[in-house]
Amino acid sequence: MKQHILPAIKLTLVCVLLFMITYPALIWAVAQAAPAKGEGETVTVNGKTVGYRLEGQMFNNGRYFWSRPSAVGYNAAGSAGSNKGPSNPDYLKEVQARIDTFLAHHPGVSKAQLPSDMVTASGSGLDPDISLQAAGIQAERIAKFRNIAKDKIDALIRHHIEKSINGIERINVLSINIALDQLK
Amino acid sequence: MNTEIPGVVIMFAATVLLALPLGRYIGKVYLGNRTWADAIFNPIERVIFKIAGIKPTAEMNWKQHLAALLTVNFVWFLFSMFVLMNMGWLPLNPDRNPSISADLAFNTTVSFVSNTNLQHYSGESGVSYLGQMVLMLFQFISAGAGMAACAVVFMAMREKATHQLGNFYNFFVKSCTRVLLPLSIMVALILLFNGTPMSFKGKAQFISLQGDTVNVSRGPAAAMVAIKQLGTNGGGFFGANSAHPLENPSYFTNMVENMSIILIPIAMVFALGFILKRSRFAWMVFGVMTLGFVWLLVPTIYQELAGNKAIATMGIAQPLGSMEGKELRFGSAASSFWAITTTCTSNGSVNAMHDSLTPLSGMFAMLGMMINSFYGGVGVGFLNFYIFIIIAVFISGLMVGRTPEFLGRKIEAKEMKIAAVIALLHPLLILAGTALSSYLYAHNPAFSAGWLNNPGNHGFSEMLYEYTSSSANNGSGFEGLGDNTPFWNISCGIVMLLSRFLPILGPVAIAGLLANKKYTPETAGTLKTDTGTFGIMVFAVIFIVAALSFFPALSLGPIAEYFGMK
Numbered sequence: 001m002k003q004h005i006l007p008a009i010k011l012t013l014v015c016v017l018l019f020m021i022t023y024p025a026l027i028w029a030v031a032q033a034a035p036a037k038g039e040g041e042t043v044t045v046n047g048k049t050v051g052y053r054l055e056g057q058m059f060n061n062g063r064y065f066w067s068r069p070s071a072v073g074y075n076a077a078g079s080a081g082s083n084k085g086p087s088n089p090d091y092l093k094e095v096q097a098r099i100d101t102f103l104a105h106h107p108g109v110s111k112a113q114l115p116s117d118m119v120t121a122s123g124s125g126l127d128p129d130i131s132l133q134a135a136g137i138q139a140e141r142i143a144k145f146r147n148i149a150k151d152k153i154d155a156l157i158r159h160h161i162e163k164s165i166n167g168i169e170r171i172n173v174l175s176i177n178i179a180l181d182q183l184k
Numbered sequence: 185m186n187t188e189i190p191g192v193v194i195m196f197a198a199t200v201l202l203a204l205p206l207g208r209y210i211g212k213v214y215l216g217n218r219t220w221a222d223a224i225f226n227p228i229e230r231v232i233f234k235i236a237g238i239k240p241t242a243e244m245n246w247k248q249h250l251a252a253l254l255t256v257n258f259v260w261f262l263f264s265m266f267v268l269m270n271m272g273w274l275p276l277n278p279d280r281n282p283s284i285s286a287d288l289a290f291n292t293t294v295s296f297v298s299n300t301n302l303q304h305y306s307g308e309s310g311v312s313y314l315g316q317m318v319l320m321l322f323q324f325i326s327a328g329a330g331m332a333a334c335a336v337v338f339m340a341m342r343e344k345a346t347h348q349l350g351n352f353y354n355f356f357v358k359s360c361t362r363v364l365l366p367l368s369i370m371v372a373l374i375l376l377f378n379g380t381p382m383s384f385k386g387k388a389q390f391i392s393l394q395g396d397t398v399n400v401s402r403g404p405a406a407a408m409v410a411i412k413q414l415g416t417n418g419g420g421f422f423g424a425n426s427a428h429p430l431e432n433p434s435y436f437t438n439m440v441e442n443m444s445i446i447l448i449p450i451a452m453v454f455a456l457g458f459i460l461k462r463s464r465f466a467w468m469v470f471g472v473m474t475l476g477f478v479w480l481l482v483p484t485i486y487q488e489l490a491g492n493k494a495i496a497t498m499g500i501a502q503p504l505g506s507m508e509g510k511e512l513r514f515g516s517a518a519s520s521f522w523a524i525t526t527t528c529t530s531n532g533s534v535n536a537m538h539d540s541l542t543p544l545s546g547m548f549a550m551l552g553m554m555i556n557s558f559y560g561g562v563g564v565g566f567l568n569f570y571i572f573i574i575i576a577v578f579i580s581g582l583m584v585g586r587t588p589e590f591l592g593r594k595i596e597a598k599e600m601k602i603a604a605v606i607a608l609l610h611p612l613l614i615l616a617g618t619a620l621s622s623y624l625y626a627h628n629p630a631f632s633a634g635w636l637n638n639p640g641n642h643g644f645s646e647m648l649y650e651y652t653s654s655s656a657n658n659g660s661g662f663e664g665l666g667d668n669t670p671f672w673n674i675s676c677g678i679v680m681l682l683s684r685f686l687p688i689l690g691p692v693a694i695a696g697l698l699a700n701k702k703y704t705p706e707t708a709g710t711l712k713t714d715t716g717t718f719g720i721m722v723f724a725v726i727f728i729v730a731a732l733s734f735f736p737a738l739s740l741g742p743i744a745e746y747f748g749m750k
Contacts, residue, residue, distance in 0.1 A: 004255035010236040020321040031382040038382035077399040079424035081537035083664030085642035120508040123427030129512040164435035167187025
């Protein structure tokens with residue numbers, strides 16, 4: 001033990017220098033050439049920052065596509081899922097209430113059309129996306145609220161589909177809502 | 185076929201293809217062979233060894249290795265306790281996060297020194313940037329220490345091994361500089377250019393389209409996320425870990441991160457084959473591990489894609505499976521793949537909330553940690569597997585009526601006793617911890633108020649999961665558990681300490697003892713350990729020792745919940 005203690009202390013100091021200071025400094029230096037200097041890319045409309053490209057935000061106003069439920073109310077200074085178990089009776093009541101609220105605001109939509117991502121909270125509480133199906137069933141409400149033809153909203157949705165190799169078709173809620181505001 | 189499946193298959197296949205050359209490279213590093221990296225790292229390491237006053241060529245026996253390992257870990261423990269309890273006034277704290285209490289600092293320190301990364305705090309508000317950087321340092325060096333211990337066992341398993349088993353500091357430093365550092369730089373840069381922040385500025389603010397004022401946490405995340413995956417650490421920068429859009433911005437980064445989780449654990453198996461010059465043996469080990477991994481993975485993907493039965497009865501559609509706690513950009517299959525890789529390898533980072541997994545998936549995640557050797561943590565995963573090999577050799581030896589021999593050395597009572605103690609330690613810590621907390625929950629409601637986020641069997645699972653995760657040095661959680669209390673901080677801290685160091689001491693001791701024995705060349709009567717038959721034997725031992733000892737506890741938790749959900 002005794003012959004090891006001094007090397008251990010000195011080795012730890014060298015590790016601090018190498019892994020705690022040099023390594024992050026290197027990544028930070030490269031970050032100066034990365035998008036937004038590694039400070040998180042923002043989205044601007046008319047010169048004002050309205051959000052961060054990757055992070056979802058709360059949309060519950062009738063004029064917009066709604067985002068998914070969030071356990072932290074889209075507070076981007078914290079993040080968490082609901083951590084509700086699949087059989088928790090209070091949780092299931094909450095989901096049922098979300099279904100009822102959604103259907104009440106979307107009279108033309110049937111239960112079987114409502115996808116579960118719209119009534120369940122995401123893992124981070126900051127999910128930026130909803131599924132294509134979840135966007136599609138909101139079109140009529142938005143068309144009515146804004147007094148625009150539903151075809152235009154549908155076209156907007158088609159234009160905003162994003163897809164990775166997992167085949168899931170999803171819509172970024174912030175970018176489609178910005179485009180919605182610019183629709184004439 | 186479901187469109188989400190191919191992504192998972194690609195991730196696994198690509199990882200194995202990368203692990204083959206990486207394993208050979210790691211083998212060369214430990215043997216001291218020449219590699220392309222010498223030109224860069226020889227001068228750096230010379231400086232490191234010179235400053236630290238270490239002679240990297242001084243050979244150590246197994247006891248000296250363990251003394252070096254324990255001493256350096258003790259220094260790390262003191263260093264981390266100091267920073268975490270004083271970071272409130274130390275620099276690099278733009279969000280003015282406070283220092284943490286002694287019990288939480290104990291838990292967090294043990295958690296990071298032991299490569300567990302169980303987090304009873306939340307990254308955004310719980311620690312300063314300095315605190316995060318110290319924790320990141322531990323993500324390197326705790327992984328390096330695990331790999332070094334594994335390297336000692338590799339050296340001891342060689343044909344020509346004696347009591348001289350290389351130099352601990354040499355293995356440790358080279359694991360960090362030549363394996364973890366270059367890979368971390370690569371992964372960090374990929375994340376950086378895909379949107380993960382790397383900034384020392386504090387929170388930002390904006391006003392949303394709807395007019396809400398929103399504060400946004402940022403920080404030097406890219407550097408930490410890379411090493412947390414590669415070193416099977418798992419401790420996230422943000423509270424939601426790799427479900428957070430800044431830690432894991434897209435399906436592509438998800439693939440990169442998930443492959444980083446299992447890359448080194450798989451490569452270590454191939455490194456073993458290279459060092460021993462027994463690639464058949466390495467493939468046997470890889471085969472058993474993969475068989476176990478797939479056994480846990482397939483039903484989990486199936487369960488998650490099938491969705492939550494209770495929600496199905498409400499009449500809505502679940503085209504993407506069970507979506508509670510999951511992110512849309514990953515989907516159910518990739519989230520299941522992550523859940524099983526992170527629990528099998530003692531990583532513990534999550535891209536979906538495990539508390540909200542459907543019951544049987546939660547059970548398979550727990551089984552991954554209970555077995556803890558299907559790939560396992562960097563270095564320590566193989567050490568756990570080594571114990572099961574020793575037991576399998578011993579039992580097989582008894583079955584054929586010969587003295588059990590493993591790689592030309594006799595296994596006798598002393599080695600077998602150590603192996604049995606280590607194999608039984610894990611169930612003991614998990615089941616005793618869960619029993620204690622369940623007793624307190626049932627008999628002392630005032631003391632345990634606020635512990636459980638879910639009632640019934642699932643609540644029991646939350647406690648079982650926490651001790652399983654602590655004892656497997658995993659660090660993921662059923663995060664609904666209200667675990668930042670002195671009881672949980674201290675009890676989980678003790679479990680993490682014991683289950684980190686004893687399962688390193690045991691295998692290193694066995695390997696060291698065996699290396700000191702006379703080498704007897706293989707004959708026709710020797711038990712062959714590189715065959716499929718022996719592989720099945722090892723799998724059976726793992727299944728009986730690890731999986732079945734937990735069956736009663738699992739039936740009270742996830743299995744009961746599953747059958748209760750009709």
